Amino acid sequence: MMIDWNPATREFHLRNGLASYVVRVLENGWLGHVYFGPSLAEARSYGHLAPGEFYGFSNRLGQPVPLEYPSGGGGDYRIPGLAIELADGSGVLDLRYTSHRVIKGKSATPGLPSTYVEVGGEAETLEVVLADEIAAIQVRLLYTIYRDRPVVVRGARISNSGASSAIVRCAMSASLDLPDSDWELITLSGEWARERHVERLRLRPGAQSVSSARGASGHQHNPFVALVRPSTTEASGEAIGLSLVYSGNFIAEAEVEPFGTARLRAGINPNGFSWVLEPGGEFATPEAILAYSSGGLGELSDAYHRLFRERLARGSWRDRARPIVINNWEATYFDFDEARLLAIATAAREMGIELFVLDDGWFGQRNDSSTSLGDWQVNLSKLPGGLDSLARKVEALGMRFGIWIEPEMVSRSSNLFAEHPEWTIGIPSRPRTEGRNQYVLDMSRPEVVDHLFEVLSAVLGSAPISYVKWDMNRTITEPYSPTLPAWRQGEFLHRYILGVYTLYDRLIQAFPGILFESCAGGGGRFDPGMLAFAPQAWASDDTDAVERLKIQWGSSLAYPLSSIAAHVSAVPNHQVGRVTPLATRAAVAFFGVFGYELDPTALSDGERAQIADQVAFYKKWRELLQRGRFLRLRSPFEGDRDEVAWMTVADDGRSAIVAHYRILSRPNPGPQRLRLRGLNAEASYRVSIWPASAEADGVAASREALGGDELMSAGLVVESDRKSATQGDFRARLYVLEAAEGASSPGVES
Ligand code: GLA
Secondary structure (H helix, E strand, O other), X not given: OOEEEEOOOOEEEEEOOOOEEEEEEOOOOOEEEEEEEOOOOOOOOOHHHOOOOOOHHXXXXXXXXXXXXXXXXXXXXXXXXXXXXXXXXXXXXXXXXXXXXXXXXXXXXXXXXXXXXXXXXXXXXXXXXXXXXXXXXXXXXXXXXXXXXXXEEEEEEEEEOOOOOEEEEEEEEEEEEEXXXXXXXXXXXXXXXXXXXXXXXXXXXXXXXXEOOXXXXXXXXXXXXXXXXXXXXXXXXXXXXXXXXXXXXXXXXXXXXXXXXXXXXXXXOOOOOOEEEOOOOEEEOOOEEEEEEOEHHHHHHHHHHHHHHHHOOOOOOOOOOOOOEEEOHHHHOOOOOHHHHHHHHHHHHHOOOOEEEEOOOXXXXXXXXXXXXXXXXXXXXXXXXXXXXXXHHHHHOOOEEEEEEOOOXXXXXXXXXXXXHHHEOOOOOOOOOOEOOEEEEOOXXXXXXXXXXXXXXXXXXXXXXXXXXXXXXXXXXXXXXXXXXXXXXXXXXXXXXXXXHHHHHHHHHHOOOOEEEEOEOOEOOOOHHHHOOOOEEEOXXXXXXXXXXXXXXXXXXXXXXHHEEEEEEOOOOOOOOOOOOHHHHHHHHOOOEEEEEOOHHHOOHHHHXXXXXXXXXXXXXXXXXXXXXXXXXXXXXXXXXXXXXXXEEOOOOOEEEEEEEEOOOOOOOOOEEEOOXXXXXXXXXXXXXXXXXXXXXXXXXXXXXXXXXXXXXXXXXXXXXXXXXXXXXXXXXXXXXXXXXXXXXXXXXX
């Protein structure tokens, strides 16, 4: 049993040896939070850790009581988990424990992506029912604990058993009260082409949050936050993660109140949201995933990586090696014909690349971004034989074929807009804000989802298509749907994303063999909700190797390598104009789902040979580079920001690849060592260097096998002599570690 109920103390204890989560029914019937942290012994009471009854403002000291799903108006002035406007206009709830049950396994969240179980006994779920009799509102709080993971998945279902409607104004997926506020808040923030940069700031009194109001999770903030102790590093210290399985408007917020306790919450952004709960109706929040680590941020990330890879991603591609792609976008933009595409595919195939992706511009009259979104019929003047002819020719080369789509959009200049202007999001009496010459379709309308399913099914069924890149290039303005009554307009953006999920789900069911990659102007919707449908995401439109170090580092805080699509592109880089060595571009893109985004017909013979070598390297180490345990070693956000290092290590500890990047060359460098992690301390490792030419630069592979203990305690020597200074800027080296025969099981050190 992972979930215990002690009727005497009215305590729930969720535990699995990795973490404990303790909740108790307070004397007044409210559900109080007791503890989340390292695993505690079973069969003991911990209720004394949390003050007993909640007296709110009338309490002599007004001290805060830790609560599981707080609502305002009754003396708790902190940020609420739940806010409901009742029929009389009041908003005070008094939710008291009524019952609970423990369920084997875990159920899905209706209409929303969710984590799941596959094997009997791998998880248990606690459902606690709270009710306010006067308001006739019930809340079912759900907590799932997995046997082998330091995570608790939370969610809430809110229902109305009264005779009048009520309006949900705020319904968080999780709210967590912590006994102190000696934490730093980590967020992943940025903009287009610089997504998911790590921000780390000490918690201060008051509320601090990240959120989106764009209709998508957004480039600006990610629905993942972590609280870490000021002393927490990658390798040690406490960390609590909170990740929301949702792709729409979200908020993740921490509040420090005057007694120094902290509340952390995440859920649908209440700003602009409301949901009408009809009598008998129920509202389901998205899931939130809490994770705990006492072994640093690295261990926290590992928990998310495994959960997302193994129990959030679904479908036939979940566990399969992902193909190396070549995408024609930066090679041709809109300017191509079949011959040009086949020339690219042929050159790519000669270098060993496995899948050709035809990006934007293959449909309607789309020769620039001004037209044709919504008209998902192939442009026969560019591709006279249609997609089928092109796909078959690509397959004849020994490659697979994929296409780009942007289903949620419509161009003003398109047949779809002419036929169905009413399907476009906007307020009828107002002009619509323009964005990339396109409007957003009203995905809250079932007929729009049905239409898209039909036309896209026709496209995907028309040719041997193995891969789809699903883009979303503008966010939502003037959110409004004339199909909803005035008092339900606050539901619109949630209904929009539910429509997106429905379309994804239907297409995945209809085409189970297709690998989907999500995209939103690069990484503008890179979130766990999307990963439940598309197991990989285009991390950013920025393919510059130096910029990608930051983007991929930040992404890796929550997301596994198998979800981070990363391509080598041409130089000067199209986003920042920087010129970096081809080997460095590959050495960065290797740490993710690898591919190319350039014109291979424009390369020199030498560059083609280098790419063939890169492709061979990635194929050899693909399992490790897509599914290994990823450990961050030197941060692009700390120190002089001139040096970055990370590694991936096999679960059995027998092989690892360490990457060391020097951004700007420095004269007369001192000897540098990198302390590795995750190896087997008893094993001996042979070290080889990639690219092989690095050997000639004076970076020597070790002749002797090196001990795992030495590599973790003393470190790996990475810049051994002055020669490395003369190599110039943007240098990368990979160190491949292979355990010599006889090495045993994985190490314990993290
Ligand atoms: C977005 C994507 C790019 C490319 C273009 C096509 O910007 O992020 O990768 O597909 O759209 O218009």
